[in-house]
Amino acid sequence: MLADPALIVFATRDVPEFDAPGIGTLRLEGLNGQASLQLLAHGCLAAPGATLTDASITFFTLDDNKDSDTLLSIQVLDRNNRVAASATGFFGQFGDGTTRPVTLKVRSGFTWDALQAGHLRLNIQPHGDDTWKFGYELDLNFSDGDFAPTIQSRLSLSEDNKTRLDPLQF
Known part of the structure; x- marks a missing residue:
């Protein structure tokens, strides 16, 4: 963990990049008077051997709901496509403009390293037509x-596009 965020901002005020050993490079960028700070990570941020202990997903439904009778399967996959965490259920209707958290059941023994290059797989099994x-x-x-x-x-x-496979972001 970095000692003091204020120190980093101060250090990057005159120098556009600041190397944080073992963590990455911090880059200060500005556009039209707006500044942003980016962490360009290199290497693993978790301690060696750190294991997955908890997983949850929060869905934000936009302008087309998930019907209450549509089965939803959520799987966190490691780099070898083994299921590290999952949940399956109907979970009720996800109405337009709503937020719905879902807790995933975590399987033991999955490390940070094993989840690198892993994916999140979402699958729906609608009863009839359903676009979410x-x-x-x-x-x-x-x-x-x-x-x-x-x-x-x-x-x-x-119903025509039932599965998504998105890379995990680290």
Whole structure:
């Protein structure tokens, strides 16, 4: 963990990049008077051997709901396509403009390293026609206190397009 975020901002005010050993490079960029700070990570941020302890996903339904009778399957896959965390159910209707959190059941023994190059697989089994437009935030928490969110927006699943496979973001 970096000692003091204020120190980094100060250090990058005159120098556009700041090397944080073992973590990555911080880059300060500006556009039209707006500044942003980016972490260009290199290497693993979690402690060696850190294991997955908790996983949840929050869905943000846009302007086309998921019907209450559409079965939803959620799977976090490691780099070898083994299921590290999952949930399956109908979960009720996900109405337009709603937010719905879902807790995933975590299988033991999956490390940060094993989840690198892993994926999130979402699958629906609608009863008839159903188009669901949504976004999500997947949160993975590890035994060393580190976490990895995966965020996607403006997605769609339907009776003609039942499965998504998105890379995990680390």
